[in-house]
Structure formats: structure tokens, C-alpha cells
Amino acid sequence: MATARTVIPVEHCKRKFELPAQAEQWPQNNRFKSLEVSPAASKAMASKQMVHMNHGQGETSYAHNSSFQSAEQNRMKPLIEAAIVELCSNTTTMSHGKMVIADLGCSCGPNAVALVSIALEATHSHFLWLRQPPPEVSVLLNDLPYNDFNAVVKSLVAVRQIGEPLVVTGAVPGSFNERLFLSASVHLFCSSNSLYWLSKAPEDLRINQIPAYDIDENARRERLPVVAGAYAQQFRKDFTLFLQLRAKELVPEGRMVVSLQGRRSDEPVTESSLIWGTAAQILGTMASEGVIDKEKLDSLYIPVHGPSDEELREIIQEEGSFSITEMRVHDPISGMDRALLTPNRLVNSLRAAFEPIIVQHFGSPGEIMDEFVRTGEKHLSLQRRSQVKHARNPRVMLVVSLTKA
Numbered sequence: 001m002a003t004a005r006t007v008i009p010v011e012h013c014k015r016k017f018e019l020p021a022q023a024e025q026w027p028q029n030n031r032f033k034s035l036e037v038s039p040a041a042s043k044a045m046a047s048k049q050m051v052h053m054n055h056g057q058g059e060t061s062y063a064h065n066s067s068f069q070s071a072e073q074n075r076m077k078p079l080i081e082a083a084i085v086e087l088c089s090n091t092t093t094m095s096h097g098k099m100v101i102a103d104l105g106c107s108c109g110p111n112a113v114a115l116v117s118i119a120l121e122a123t124h125s126h127f128l129w130l131r132q133p134p135p136e137v138s139v140l141l142n143d144l145p146y147n148d149f150n151a152v153v154k155s156l157v158a159v160r161q162i163g164e165p166l167v168v169t170g171a172v173p174g175s176f177n178e179r180l181f182l183s184a185s186v187h188l189f190c191s192s193n194s195l196y197w198l199s200k201a202p203e204d205l206r207i208n209q210i211p212a213y214d215i216d217e218n219a220r221r222e223r224l225p226v227v228a229g230a231y232a233q234q235f236r237k238d239f240t241l242f243l244q245l246r247a248k249e250l251v252p253e254g255r256m257v258v259s260l261q262g263r264r265s266d267e268p269v270t271e272s273s274l275i276w277g278t279a280a281q282i283l284g285t286m287a288s289e290g291v292i293d294k295e296k297l298d299s300l301y302i303p304v305h306g307p308s309d310e311e312l313r314e315i316i317q318e319e320g321s322f323s324i325t326e327m328r329v330h331d332p333i334s335g336m337d338r339a340l341l342t343p344n345r346l347v348n349s350l351r352a353a354f355e356p357i358i359v360q361h362f363g364s365p366g367e368i369m370d371e372f373v374r375t376g377e378k379h380l381s382l383q384r385r386s387q388v389k390h391a392r393n394p395r396v397m398l399v400v401s402l403t404k405a
Contacts, residue, residue, distance in 0.1 A: 331392075
């Protein structure tokens with residue numbers, strides 16, 4: 001039975017930090033500063049798009065609407081297991097008998113510990129097969145500060161049920177577009193359904209007031225190459241930085257296994273191939289019907305981009321910190337019971353992902369999201385009836401296993 005220790009970050013402690021009595025004698029410039037967030041910092045945080053999944057366990061929560069993500073994590077299992085075997089077989093990498101595994105963009109709910117659990121089980125099985133004691137393992141879960149970390153910390157209890165290694169756990173709030181860990185400290189990074197989130201919406205579109213989605217079909221079609229190109233450029237910047245940061249944090253020959261939504265490289269970019277395309281179409285219908293303000297819609301930029309496999313491969317090779325061990329491309333709903341993929345279930349998955357951004361932008365949380373679901377069900381029902389039977393899904397899942405060069 002594993003022994004687990006849960007390390008709770010300081011921001012989750014309710015007691016205020018108190019200085020010892022001797023602190024009055026310390027030099028003024030060495031005193032601890034207040035840990036309270038300044039008004040300016042609070043305002044800056046509030047002005048940013050609220051990027052997180054719906055909290056809680058209710059019907060509209062991410063935890064209740066993440067079966068697609070769960071299926072994708074299961075498809076990552078063989079690549080994570082292979083990465084663990086290679087790491088554990090590398091005497092240089094594992095010379096100290098300790099391993100650090102981190103999940104980037106863990107979110108919350110049952111999926112939060114799925115990837116690290118796969119890695120822990122693979123580690124235990126490998127050393128059991130070798131008849132050797134397993135390494136001590138530190139499991140770290142990362143997501144943005146707005147994430148439901150209370151639920152994440154509770155989910156970490158599940159790792160106590162895994163095999164023999166000593167497991168120390170912790171949560172790391174912060175953006176994966178910045179440094180999160182010590183240099184050369186992490187052995188394996190995992191990430192599922194997170195890396196298509198951009199650090200910000202494309203500035204060129206904002207500055208030039210080019211709507212990401214225009215309710216005028218002709219204008220939308222003409223602008224699509226410009227819009228898609230701006231999103232692709234922002235993704236290239238973000239993912240290049242992401243690779244550079246993770247290369248600094250990984251040990252020599254460290255591994256990374258990630259999956260993200262994308263599109264087929266052998267087909268042209270269309271509205272349907274864009275991750276935010278369906279949500280934008282639903283909001284476009286709502287704007288046409290006067291439910292939401294058209295000008296408000298024109299200024300909405302959902303910060304997500306799904307690259308093609310060729311696009312992803314090119315960025316990785318140009319950045320140069322990693323070699324591609326394996327890349328897989330598959331239909332996101334392959335292996336799933338399509339009878340269960342109802343319009344209601346699909347639109348609630350969109351709601352769980354995008355509700356915080358939509359509500360922050362348009363306001364009226366209950367009213368607008370209930371209408372989003374109603375409009376979305378109609379839209380997806382019509383879309384399903386008009387689709388050609390056996391037509392290929394324009395979106396794909398990209399799974400890539402990387403080794404630090």
C-alpha cells in the first residue's frame with residue numbers, strides 16, 4: 001500500500017502568516033511583504049478572460065461533462081506506459097531513485113488524476129517485474145489559479161491506492177506558458193485536452209477589429225483565412241514557448257506525452273474544423289435572433305486553436321528541444337457509442353468548457369447559458385440530419401510522445 005503525503009499550497013491555508021516576535025528587529029527591507037493581492041493586480045486579473053472549466057459536481061459542471069476527455073486519456077495510456085518504461089530503464093535519468101511526474105492543465109473532477117495514475121501504475125508494474133524497489137515519486141498537478149483546486153486536492157487522495165512507491169503530492173497553480181518547476185527536476189510531463197488553450201486571443205484581430213465570427217456568411221467566409229491564420233500564429237508563439245520552458249524543467253532525456261484537439265492536415269480549414277467553431281455558430285444564431293448583442297459577439301475571441309498534425313510537427317522540429325518519439329492522429333469519438341453522442345450531451349460539453357468565458361463577456365449567466373443550450377441542441381440536431389453519412393470528422397485528436405533532445 002502506498003504512503004501518500006499531500007502538500008497544500010500556501011494560498012489554500014486559511015490561517016494568516018504571522019511573523020515571529022524577533023521580526024521587529026529585522027532590517028526593514030528584509031521583512032516579509034503582505035501576501036494580499038494589490039487592487040491593481042486584482043483589476044488586471046479580472047480583466048483577463050476567465051479560462052477554467054465549470055466548477056462543482058452539478059449537471060453543467062466539467063466533472064459531469066468530461067466523458068470525451070476521459071476517453072482521450074485512455075488512448076494516451078500506451079504512450080505514457082512506454083515513456084515510463086524508457087525512463088525507468090535509463091540508469092542516468094533514474095540514478096537518484098526519485099521521480100517527478102507532473103500533469104499540466106489537470107482541470108478538476110475524475111480526470112484530474114487519470115494521467116498521473118497511469119504513470120504511477122506503470123512505474124509500480126515495471127519495478128515489480130524487475131523485482132526491485134520502486135523510486136519515490138512526487139506527483140504534481142498544475143492548472144490556472146481559477147481552477148477548482150479544492151476538488152483537485154481531494155482527487156489526490158486516490159493516488160494512495162496505487163501500488164508500492166512513496167508518493168508525495170501537490171498542486172501547482174499557474175500558467176503553463178510560464179516557468180512552473182525547478183530546472184532539470186521533472187522526469188515526465190503529461191497533458192490532455194489543455195494545450196490548445198492560448199495565452200491570449202490573437203491581438204491582430206482585436207487591434208483591427210476583425211470579428212472571429214461574423215453572422216454575415218459571406219463576410220465570414222472571406223475573413224476565415226485571416227482569422228484562422230491569426231489563431232495559428234498565436235498558437236505557434238505559445239507552443240514554441242511551452243516547449244522551451246518544459247525543456248528547462250525536464251531532466252536530461254526526460255519525457256513528455258501530450259494530447260490536444262486539432263484538425264486534419266489533408267483538408268482545408270473550415271468553420272467546422274475550428275475548436276471554437278460550433279460554439280461560435282450557436283452564439284451567431286443567438287445574435288441573429290436578438291438574444292445577445294451582435295456588437296458583443298463581434299468582440300468575442302475564444303482563445304483556443306487546434307493545429308493540424310503537420311503544423312504541430314513543424315513547430316516541434318523548428319523549436320529543436322525535443323525529438324518526436326511517436327505521433328498519433330485519430331477521430332476524437334472513435335470507439336465511443338455514437339448513440340450516446342446526443343445534441344444535449346455535446347452542447348453541455350461545450351457549456352462546461354466555455355461558459356466562464358461566455359458569461360464574463362455577455363453577462364446574465366443563467367439566462368444566456370440556458371438559451372445557449374436550447375439553441376445548441378437545435379443547431380446540432382439540424383447539423384446531424386444534414387451531414388453526409390460516414391463523412392469524416394473534420395476535427396481530430398493529436399497525441400504526441402516527446403523526448404528531450
